Amino acid sequence: MSNHMAEQYSFFKGVERSFDKAAKFTRFSKGILDQIKACNSILQVKFPVRIGENIEVIEAYRVQHSHHKLPCKGGIRFSMEVNQDEVMALAALMTYKCAIVNVPFGGGKGGIKIDSKKYSAFELEKITRRYTSELVKKNFIGPGIDVPAPDYGTGSREMSWIVDTYSSLNPNDLNAQACVTGKPVSQGGVRGRTEATGLGVFFGIREACSFEEDMQKLGLTTGIVGKKVIVQGLGNVGYHAANYFQQAGAILVGLIEFDGAIYKENGLDVNLVQAHRKSSGTILNYPDAISYKSASEGLELPCDILIPAALEAVIHKDNAERIQAKIIGEAANGPLTPDADEILNKKGVLVIPDMYLNAGGVTVSYFEWLKNLSHVRYGRLEKRFSENMYAEVVGMVESMTNKKVSELERKVILRGPDEIDLVHSGLEDTMIGSYQEIRQVFKETADVEDMRTAAFICAINKIGVSYEELGIFP
Incomplete structure (x- = not known):
């Protein structure tokens, strides 16, 4: 087994280790716990695609981890690192993630073992469409069966190829658009999907910082304003998270990318750093900031909140002691190893677990799926009604007080909700409610030492009850 395979294997074992740690605190029998842990369906396919003059055999996977709720939900990644172990681990995390944020899906995950940089857009389209037809053939995709989404190496373009292929193979399916999420808005996508995970990270950490008792233990004040934040990874998730923290009054003291880190005690502007990166090809040598050639060194710099938003296992037993x-806030999947977890918990660090914190993407995917099934855009029915009602209220207040509301105030007060307002509001409510559930389990369950275990307990309890009520254990 190669080193990388061994690493991926331990990532899956790490998920199981966290599950077993939490399972002890639940009331379910071994049989039900084994059923929750097991991957229900695993599809491995190899199919031929003509690339230039040659035929290439492409290896691909789709794992449906849990059928306690349907459809299954999870991204499709294009990467040379794709293997069955990794896809199983990520599918399992999706099951628990959906349960934690009360999204009624089972977990799934897919992957195609290719280096997407080596193919033209036309070739990638051929591969994606052929993969979709394999999923259709084996009944591994459909609005009520299994709904993929973008992941590493894929985006809205690939999702539009999938929905088009699925629709052409199922011409009578009225809900065909709901077979995949993360689509372009013109193809039935939802506004707010791009920034959803980063915004969810912001809402989750903001909620954690709102409890005075918890902040006192850490020697911090409540709220986001003035907190020193370091973000690792300026991809879609990291960039949006950094931007929302900046707007909320946090001080962005450090940014980390694969080629190094920059640190500035009185604060960086993430948009100016992005502009510098675009012009110079790196975040290093940003004016007035200290540059570090080693990315891992950036994780160990002084801050209140550290947000790893890039790779797996960046904080491990060898550097956990030095984290300040x-x-x-785990914005990436699995940025802490189980060993690092234990070290940081002993140090009294509050670790907000990935399977709750980065659930913004699947939450907004759920809203997109509902939009596709209802065939109506969010806000279309209530926007004008709300604006007319607000106008009447303002009119009454003005006539009672004999004072006129200014034009600016009128504009703010009379605005009815657009799709993006409703999506952001639904995401905020989900992240706040779910954090409070996890915190309650953490507070009320004796001997639970960390939020990750509490999150797993929440997930296991909900899934276990589903299995009991399905009556599949006579």
Whole structure:
């Protein structure tokens, strides 16, 4: 087994280790716990695609981890690192993630073992469409069966190829658009999907910082304003998270990319750093900031909140002791190894777990799926009604007080909700409610030492009850 395979294998084992740690605190029998842990369906396919003059055999997977709720939900990644172990681990995390944020899906995950940089757009389209037809053939895709989404190496373009292929193979399916999420808005996508995960990270950490009792233990004040934040990874998730923290009054002291880190005690502007990166090809040598050639060194710099938003296992047993952050928000999947987890918990660091914190993407995917099934845009029915009602209220207030509301105030007060307002509001409510559930389990369950275990307990309890009520254990 190659080193990388061994690493991926331990990532799956790490998920199981966290599950077993939490399962002890639940009331379910071994049989039900084994059923929750097991991958229900695993599809491995190899199919031929003509690339230039040659035929290439492409290896691909789709794993449906849990059928306690349908459809299954999870991204499709294009990467040379794709293997069955990794896809199984990520599908399992999706099951628990959906349960934690009360999204009624089972977990799934897919992957195609290719280096997408080596193919033209036309070739990638051929591969994606052929993969979709394999999923259709084996009944591994459909609005009520299994609904993929973008992941590493894929985006809205690939999702539009999938929905088009699925629709052409199922011409009588009225809900065909709901077979995949993360689509372009013109193809039935939802506004707010791009920034959803980063915004969810912001809402989750903001909620964690709102409890005075918890912040006092860390020696911090409540709220986001003035908190020193370091973000690792300026991809879609990291960039949006950094931007929302900046707008909320946090001080962005550090940014980390694969080629190094920059640190500035009185604050960086993420948009100016992005502009510098675009012109110079790196975040290093940003004016007035200290540059570090080693990306891992950036994780160990002083801050209140550290947000790893890039790779798996960046904080491990060898560097966990040196981490100075008081709060770690896991925006990436599995950025802490189980060993690092234990070290940081002993140090009293608040680790907000990935399977809750980065659930913004699947939450907004759920809204997109509902939009596709209802065939109506969010806000279309209520926007004008709300604006007319607000106008009447303002009119009454003006006539009672004999004072006129200014034009600016009128504009703010009379605005009815657009799709993006409703999506952001639904995401905010989900992240706040779910954090409070996890925190309650953490507070009320004796001997639970960390939020990750509490999150797993929440997930296991909900899935276990589903299995009991399905009556599949006579």
